[in-house]
Amino acid sequence: MRKGQPDRLTTGLMQQIADRSEPVELSYREAVRAAIRDAMIRDERVFLMGEDVGRYGGCYAVSKGLQAEFGPERIRDAPLAESGFTGAGVGAAIAGMRPIVELMTVNFSLLALDQILNSAATLRHMSGNQFGVPLVIRMATGAGRQLAAQHSHSLEGWYAHIPGIKVLAPATLEDARGMLWTALQDPDPVLIFENIVLYNMMGKLAADAGPVEIAKAAVRHAGRDVSLITYGGSLWKTLEAASLLAAENIEAEVIDLRSLRPLDDATIIASVSKTRRAVIIDEGWRSGGISAEIYARIVEQAFWELDAPPGRVCSEETPIPYPRHLEQAAIPQASKIVAAAKSALGRGG
Amino acid sequence: MSAAVDKPRLSRAHELDLLKQMIRIRRFEDACAELYTQEKIRGFLHLYDGEEAVAAGVIPLLESRDRIVSTYREHGHALMRGVPMKAALAEMYGKQEGCSGGRGGSMHLFDRATNFYGGNAIVGGGLPMAVGLALADHMRKENNVTACFFGDGAVAEGEFHESLNLAALWTLPVLFVCENNLYAMGTALALSESETDIHLKAASYRIASEAVDGMDVIAVEAAARRAIQAVRQTGKPYFLECRTYRFRAHSMFDAQLYRDKAEVEAWRKKGPILRFRGWLEANHMIHPEDIARIEAEVAAEIADAVAFAEAGTWEPVETLARFTYAEGTA
Ligand SMILES: Cc1ncc(C[n+]2csc(CCOP(=O)(O)OP(=O)(O)O)c2C)c(N)n1
Ligand SMILES: [Mg+2]
Numbered sequence: 001m002r003k004g005q006p007d008r009l010t011t012g013l014m015q016q017i018a019d020r021s022e023p024v025e026l027s028y029r030e031a032v033r034a035a036i037r038d039a040m041i042r043d044e045r046v047f048l049m050g051e052d053v054g055r056y057g058g059c060y061a062v063s064k065g066l067q068a069e070f071g072p073e074r075i076r077d078a079p080l081a082e083s084g085f086t087g088a089g090v091g092a093a094i095a096g097m098r099p100i101v102e103l104m105t106v107n108f109s110l111l112a113l114d115q116i117l118n119s120a121a122t123l124r125h126m127s128g129n130q131f132g133v134p135l136v137i138r139m140a141t142g143a144g145r146q147l148a149a150q151h152s153h154s155l156e157g158w159y160a161h162i163p164g165i166k167v168l169a170p171a172t173l174e175d176a177r178g179m180l181w182t183a184l185q186d187p188d189p190v191l192i193f194e195n196i197v198l199y200n201m202m203g204k205l206a207a208d209a210g211p212v213e214i215a216k217a218a219v220r221h222a223g224r225d226v227s228l229i230t231y232g233g234s235l236w237k238t239l240e241a242a243s244l245l246a247a248e249n250i251e252a253e254v255i256d257l258r259s260l261r262p263l264d265d266a267t268i269i270a271s272v273s274k275t276r277r278a279v280i281i282d283e284g285w286r287s288g289g290i291s292a293e294i295y296a297r298i299v300e301q302a303f304w305e306l307d308a309p310p311g312r313v314c315s316e317e318t319p320i321p322y323p324r325h326l327e328q329a330a331i332p333q334a335s336k337i338v339a340a341a342k343s344a345l346g347r348g349g
Numbered sequence: 350m351s352a353a354v355d356k357p358r359l360s361r362a363h364e365l366d367l368l369k370q371m372i373r374i375r376r377f378e379d380a381c382a383e384l385y386t387q388e389k390i391r392g393f394l395h396l397y398d399g400e401e402a403v404a405a406g407v408i409p410l411l412e413s414r415d416r417i418v419s420t421y422r423e424h425g426h427a428l429m430r431g432v433p434m435k436a437a438l439a440e441m442y443g444k445q446e447g448c449s450g451g452r453g454g455s456m457h458l459f460d461r462a463t464n465f466y467g468g469n470a471i472v473g474g475g476l477p478m479a480v481g482l483a484l485a486d487h488m489r490k491e492n493n494v495t496a497c498f499f500g501d502g503a504v505a506e507g508e509f510h511e512s513l514n515l516a517a518l519w520t521l522p523v524l525f526v527c528e529n530n531l532y533a534m535g536t537a538l539a540l541s542e543s544e545t546d547i548h549l550k551a552a553s554y555r556i557a558s559e560a561v562d563g564m565d566v567i568a569v570e571a572a573a574r575r576a577i578q579a580v581r582q583t584g585k586p587y588f589l590e591c592r593t594y595r596f597r598a599h600s601m602f603d604a605q606l607y608r609d610k611a612e613v614e615a616w617r618k619k620g621p622i623l624r625f626r627g628w629l630e631a632n633h634m635i636h637p638e639d640i641a642r643i644e645a646e647v648a649a650e651i652a653d654a655v656a657f658a659e660a661g662t663w664e665p666v667e668t669l670a671r672f673t674y675a676e677g678t679a
Pocket of ligand 1: 500502533599
């Protein structure tokens, strides 16, 4: 896999590979698991709570094996009560614990939206800074596994609308491994969105991979002709598009946002000011989505640098359908990204 | 009022203090209603008029290390917990000297110093938080009790059921206190619940429960003592339903079309202050001078609080966004 080089805050060794000097081959899922495990070992205030995180091993098998190691108190199976246990995470965080709440998918997080928006995001401000909520909420997002219209949406852009929380979208193994610990150190609620098609992605991760900073976007591929701005599962399609474009002598710069709230305006604007052209790729819907927000910021801050209107590749304005050909047609693809980039360059077909 | 006690103390001093605390809440809120008409207090204002015996009976029995989660009808809870009256009133004015820095208003009184985790204006929204506070205590083996107040309307919410189940399933030290005043805004209990005997619902979660006459402060206190002892000793949740009644409108915007004046009048005759005072008088435990002294002390405290709130200052608009995140992070 291609990787950028996010800053390392520390060099916490992954326990199971501490004795190896070679980078190890592992999946995104295993990288998330290693991050949880590492946090559980480092800080006894940390615990994982969610539906089927324990005995079942996590609905995407992320927490498999952790209950055997840490016991049922700290790898805590919760009943089907998204609002109840997310709110319990809020309370436990206020009382000094460092809970990681896992919601099976972003679609189910809607049942906990009251606790996320009305409690977690508001409490510090509303209480005049008396009660902060150092809570991490992880959830799966995105389409690609034919799970149809109640398990496949990308609503992280909605969450990025909310002041008081931070929204992360790890797209690489390093970020899957490294964002969790940094999020747990944050005094405010942090939501981490894991795109479901990434869980099986294999790659090599440095043996000393550890926490990464979480406020900056990363340039995953440098280029001078057009800025392709994306995050999460779409990063890999965008990198694929960049190599297709390279074959036609178009040098695309690929930016992985990493954080949707806060957005790293500086990195976006610096890139767009250099390439003078931008395409935003987002698996969320176009109307009122995070792509619209990024678009607005580019226009507000770099209007006079642009040589062409920015473009967007988003999901079609429809629920995500079940059959594979329709599902794939509904979400961004490398071919659409290539077409949008060419169109921004005035080389549209 | 002093901290938790294991045995009932039917001393004259204690009884007088109970009466004083209820009068203190009542007079304070009378003043709030007046200040609302003067537009000193704005937004939603929900008064506790008629329900004072619940807060006065339960809250003084909690230790200072215990925790309280409340609703938007929380002035009485905050005062009983020891949130200074002037800080509560300044909050209702929206002044930065208020107990939440002026940002919350009447429905969002917070006070870290007394473990008062706020007025929550989402019906049922505080219950999951109470479960989480108790979960933290449970995991760290700290013997604290989290008291969670909510109304009869909250019982219809999913968060109520999720929270009772979690507290029982995970053996968490939560004292659930349902303030059943028979109405959720204008919806009578019988119009929203298939089972109107609320405390029975706790049984389906295997939570010990009790219903008590919430207009009788001595009965509430006795039940709360049993309840808190049970939570402290077993680490398990307990459910206390206090049957009470609100004399005033739901909020200041309510024409009360849903109930008869006669119904309200009948309940007023059973009011917690009237009743307790009458009982004290009948037993020659109180003298007219005592009442005069209590009223004078309370009036002086309220006058101080009003002066404090009036003299309070507005948060500068420049700091509007401050504390959206912790300082120095975003
Ligand atoms: C989730 C939610 N739904 C609706 C409301 C509007 N609302 C505010 S108070 C209230 C009635 C609640 O009644 P109850 O729980 O009995 O408390 P009481 O006001 O009687 O103390 C309603 C419906 C709300 N604040 N939150
Ligand atoms: Mg009610």
